[in-house]
Structures are given as C-alpha cells and as structure tokens.
Amino acid sequence: MVDTPVRTSTRDVARRLPALTVWLVLAFVAVWVLFLAEGTSAGPAVDDPGRFVVTLLDALTFAGLLFVVASGFTLIFGLMRTVNMAHGSLFLLAGFTAIAIQQSMVGKTTNIAPEDVSIWSWIGPLLLAAALVAVLGVVMHQVFLRWNQGQELRQALITIAISVILADQMLRQFGGLAKTMVWPGAVSHFVELFGERYATSRLFMLAVALVVGVALWLWLTRTRMGMVIRAGVDDEGMVRALGINATLVFAVTFFVGAFLAGVGGVMGASFAGAATGSDGTWLLNSLVVVIIGGLGSIKGAVAGSLLYGTVVAFSPAYLPSQYTFYSVIFSFALLALVLAVRPYGLFGRPA
C-alpha cells in the first residue's frame, strides 16, 4: 500500500524527464539573460533593457525571413512528400534576378543609394523575380518530379542535381561577388528604441513576413484550394479517390512554395546580400526550421522560425565575449533538444 504511490511517482518523473529538462534549460536561459550575463557583449537584460529589446527584435525580424523561406519548403513537403533540395537555389536565383531588375529599373549598376529606390523599384523586382522562380519551380515539378511521385529518394537526388546545375549557372551569370538588393529609401532609416538605433528596414522585413503569413493562412483555411491542400496533407490518395484533380493542386502548390522561396530570396538579398553559397545556407536554414517545427506543418514553420531566430539572435549577444564563436552550436543544441522531446518536431506527425 505504501510503496505503490512511490513507484508510480518515480515512473512519472522518468516519463517527464525530457520535458523537465526542457523547462530547466529554459529557466536557466531566462535567469542567465535577465540577471547573470556579466561579461557578455550585451550584459544582463535588467542592466541594459535597450540591448535586450534590440536583440529580441533581431530575433523576430530574422524569424520573419526564416518563416517566409521555410513555409514554402514545408508546404511542398507536406502535400507531396517532396524534399525540395533546390529550395535554396530558387531563393538565391530570385535574389540575383531581383537585383538585376532593380538595377535596370534604377538605371545604375553600382552605388545605388536608398534615395534612388522608390518602394516600387523594390516590390516590382520582388514580385517579378518570385514569379520567375515560381514558374521555374512548376516546370521542375512537371518535367522531373511529377512522374517520380512517391519516390522520395529519387526526388531528393533530382533536386540536388538541379541545385548543383543552378549554382554553376548563377556563378557564370552573376559572378562570385556578393551583391546587394537596395532597400527602398522610405524604409532606410533608423528609429530610436530604448536609447538604441534600430534599422527600419528590418521592421519592414518583419511586416512583409507578416503579410505573407496572413495571406498563406487565409489561402489555406478560407479557400477551397486550401481545403484540398489540407486534405491532401492528411491523405493524398483519398483526395484522388474522391475524383479531385490532385495534379492541378500539386502544380499550384509547387508554384506557391517556389514563389515563397523567391520572396524570401529577395528579402534575404536586401537584408544580407546575395552571394554564391547562400543557396546552401538557406536550404540548411529551411531544414532546421521545419525539422524543429515538424515537416509539413505551417504552424510548425512559425514555431520553428521563432525558436531558431531567437537562438541565432541571442546566442552571440549573451554568450561570454570570448566564446561567441560557439554560438553556431546552439542552433544544433536547440535541434537536439526539440527532437529529444518530440521526435517528429513540435507540430509534426509520423509520415
């Protein structure tokens, strides 16, 4: 009678151990950031609230960009089980293309000042470049992937091949030097926040991400097409059995997924520049976000972007100054921690 509850509670503790670990880690990080972070570049948040708010905004704005890119990736995977390894290439191609379009719209190829750039000579190239890579994505799907439906490994290899070819062709066409898309003059200011200067362009980036997120949510939940896509995520074969033209739905989804990679690419090219190699980086970023959030889930893409963005922004600021080069490790610590508790990601389901 006496030992039964004791044994149950031990088992209980063992079962909750991963979750407990997560809460302990979170509590420690919060206490560290708030009070203990002496000797870091930012200092404890209670001493320097301005720096904390700025880091938080950095996290949010970067998460916005992550979400735009990763939501396209997760949308395609969720419906078609296609791991599009060329997602990063579409991202970079859109960035380079938008820069070229912007240069011809402004009429200069070098030293473009933000004052030269109207809001339309930023949004115009964004839409054109994203539409271009979206069409490319659809062609890629129709020509190479469609008849390999369900062959995940083959599709992954095909898209890797496409990404290698695209990387080479972009190097030939745009050269190996980093180029930058110029933010429109209207958002190239600084605002004063808690005594710190903060770039309006980053807030603008967050706003664009919010618009994309809301549009995506409305499309998926309020339209018939979105309903078919959600149904296809549940059971693609059953959608076909009901007589719904899944091929059309697949093509549209691939268009939208690639379009989102393109929008992200243009945002990324404005935010950090477009350069050879960032295709791989952003494929990896998308993968990290969707693995944390759960493959195929838009909610997961939101959660994954926020978590990953937070880690990326906070770890260099709140690590002791001589250890900041270890900050990259924390992204993977986050990954390991999430997968230890939820092996399919936060919002993922077994395939």
Added chain:
Amino acid sequence: MAPDATAAGGIDGGDTSSVVQLSSVTMAFGGLLALGGVDLDVAQGQRLAILGPNGAGKTTLFNVVAGDLVPTQGSVVIKGVDCTRLPSRHRPRLGVARTYQKARSFPGLTVADNLYLALVGRRGRHMSLLWPGRVGRDLRDRARAAASAVWLEDRIGMRVSDLSHGQKRQLEIGMALATDPDVLLLDEPASGLSRGERERLTELLEQLPAHTTLLLIEHDMDVAFQVGRRVVVMADGLVVASGSPEEVQANSLVHEIYLGSEAHT
C-alpha cells in the same frame, strides 16, 4: 468501348442493363494470383453482397472496379464505358463511390469539409478549385444534407480526429452517398461497429435510392444477407457461387469452403 456497351444492352435487354461488367478479370501480384478470371455482371439497382474467406480476392476485386488496380487481363466496363485502364480519379465522375476496409477520411478537417470535398470531386469542375463562387455555396448546402442523412448533423463542425470509430464509418459512408452514386462499393462497412451501429447501418443501406447499385463486402452475415438481394461467394480468386441469399445458404460447396472454414476459426 462502344461494342461492349451494345453487347451488354443486347444480352440483358431493357431496363436491367449491366452497370458493372467484369469479363475474365485476372490480377496477378508477381507469382500470386489474386483474381483468377472473374466474370461478373451487376445490373442497375442490384444489391450485391460479396462473401468469402480472407484472401479470397474480394478487396482486390473492389480495387479493380474502383480503378486503384489495373487488372493483368480482362476488362472492366462501367455504365458502358471501358474503364480497364482508366485511373481511379475518373471514377467519381462516372458515378462510382467507394469506402475502404480501414476507414479513410481527412482527420484534420471538419465533418462538413470532408463531405464538401466528396461533392467537389463529383460535381466540381477542375478550375472551380480556384474560383468556387456560387457552386461552392450550393455544395455547402448539400454537404449539410449529407451529414444529416448519416446522423452526423450535430457533429458537422467537429474535426474528424475527434469522432468515434463508428462515427468515422458513418462519415465515410456519408461521403460516398453525398455524391448520389450510381455504383456504391462498400468494403466491410460494419467492421468494428457496435450492435446498435450495425443496425443503423443496415437501415441506412436498405434506404438507398432504387437506382443505386450496391456492391458490399461484408463478414457480418446479418448485414450481408439482410441487405444483399444477390450474393456472390469468392474463394481463391474465383467466384464459386452466385445467387439469391437462400440459394447461397443452401449451397453445399459454400458450406464447405466458407461457412466450414469459419466454423474452424
């Protein structure tokens, strides 16, 4: 396809024309012969129960009729159209609806959305996926009607993942019925249902409109013999007996291979 259609009309003549016509259908999976030359004519409005021990080829037969499998040999003609090689997504437009042995629906969507999608598949034109407009509202009303037909009107806003097993079965049959099918294929609809739910199901199947042709795979004898007006018994990929429920129950061969094997298990 045209000669087949006229032949079917010619043999049966008049209003009892074949709706589903299988001619020496063979289905081989590698060395395994799941169907060994099945001939089957189902007249319009017929209520056909298909019985047989596990592995007799009943579900394979359904998959061939529903277009999920292309037979190795033989032909499938539905409503005069040769569908042997026509992919399954064209079946709903021909008026064929089916349910699966393991209930299939969309767990992340509501009951209403599931029924709505079933209607979209039958009625919707392809591009109406992009611009639903008035057609969409009409289908919404019909989805609501379909929900009440299977006693799910008060569950219409619920996510399917929150329904009980019996309710999921009801929904699946509702999705098939919503399209007002000419040919309805039900694969073990009573499996896993409680006694009360089975009686409800039987009642539902007996109320089917007269023009609907029903093909029913069922292990539950009460349901099969009550609903079926004609019974086909399969064993080892072949039709071994066919006739009215009374004839089949009296058939000694059926006793040996089917009812006999059931007595052992």
